Amino acid sequence: MNAAEQAASKQNAGYLAAGMVEDGMVVGLGTGSTVFFAMERLGERIATDGLSIAGVPTSYQAAIRARQYGIPLTSLDEHPELDIAIDGADQVDPALRLIKGRGAALLREKCVCDAAKKVLIVVDPTKMVDTLDAPVPVEVLPFASAGVFRRLTLLGAVPVVREGVKKDGPVVTDNGNFILDCDFKAIADPGRLEAEIASIPGALECGLFCTYGEKITVIVGEGKGCRVVS
Ligand code: 5RP
Numbered sequence: 001m002n003a004a005e006q007a008a009s010k011q012n013a014g015y016l017a018a019g020m021v022e023d024g025m026v027v028g029l030g031t032g033s034t035v036f037f038a039m040e041r042l043g044e045r046i047a048t049d050g051l052s053i054a055g056v057p058t059s060y061q062a063a064i065r066a067r068q069y070g071i072p073l074t075s076l077d078e079h080p081e082l083d084i085a086i087d088g089a090d091q092v093d094p095a096l097r098l099i100k101g102r103g104a105a106l107l108r109e110k111c112v113c114d115a116a117k118k119v120l121i122v123v124d125p126t127k128m129v130d131t132l133d134a135p136v137p138v139e140v141l142p143f144a145s146a147g148v149f150r151r152l153t154l155l156g157a158v159p160v161v162r163e164g165v166k167k168d169g170p171v172v173t174d175n176g177n178f179i180l181d182c183d184f185k186a187i188a189d190p191g192r193l194e195a196e197i198a199s200i201p202g203a204l205e206c207g208l209f210c211t212y213g214e215k216i217t218v219i220v221g222e223g224k225g226c227r228v229v230s
Helices: 003-019 033-049 060-068 106-115 142-154 190-198
Strands: 026-029 054-057 084-087 119-123 136-140 158-161 178-183 203-206 216-221 226-229
Touching (some): 003 084, 003 216, 026 060, 033 060, 033 084, 054 060, 106 136, 106 203, 136 142, 142 158, 142 203, 190 203
Parallel strands (some): 026 054, 026 084, 084 119, 119 216
Antiparallel strands (some): 136 203, 158 178, 216 226
């Protein structure tokens, strides 16, 4: 799949997800290039069809995009339960378990996923895998980062501190934390690994999303149209 085909697939997935949002809904807005297509289409529906929604953004980047597209914003404080959330993913397995977090927004994304009654995951076909094997991002408290690094190594990971494109220091998340990208190779038991990482003090959240399969619908954008998996 070349870059243009991948972009078209992402657009198809994002637009289909945006079409599933109904008037009056409060919508979790994920972070990433695929969900930004959904936000673009939601903006069009607001402008042309009079769709009335409010969005809860998962990052400053998502909030900026939402404002650009004319999506009114609210917060989890105002709406601790969301009607629906739309988000992307880096990998999806057949049990609808996810690895997320390439955009460093995984902590707020998991809060929003947890708060939503229904979650639409929008991806291109390259994200669908038989076994999760991408590096798992872990958001860590800077104070505890050396200890968390050590504990992740004991779990079998090769952690790498995520740096920005200029490689001049760690990426700092919207929450003021660092990201450790942890290569576990093929993950035999993703749910167990998620629980083990969650038990490390200072590991604030990880990019494994293994407990939300029942409310997740995956929309896989394809060349012409989409495949919907739930
Ligand atoms: C951000 C994420 C993204 O949803 C994920 O990285 C997918 O991004 P894209 O749609 O650009 O491929 O988890 O933290």
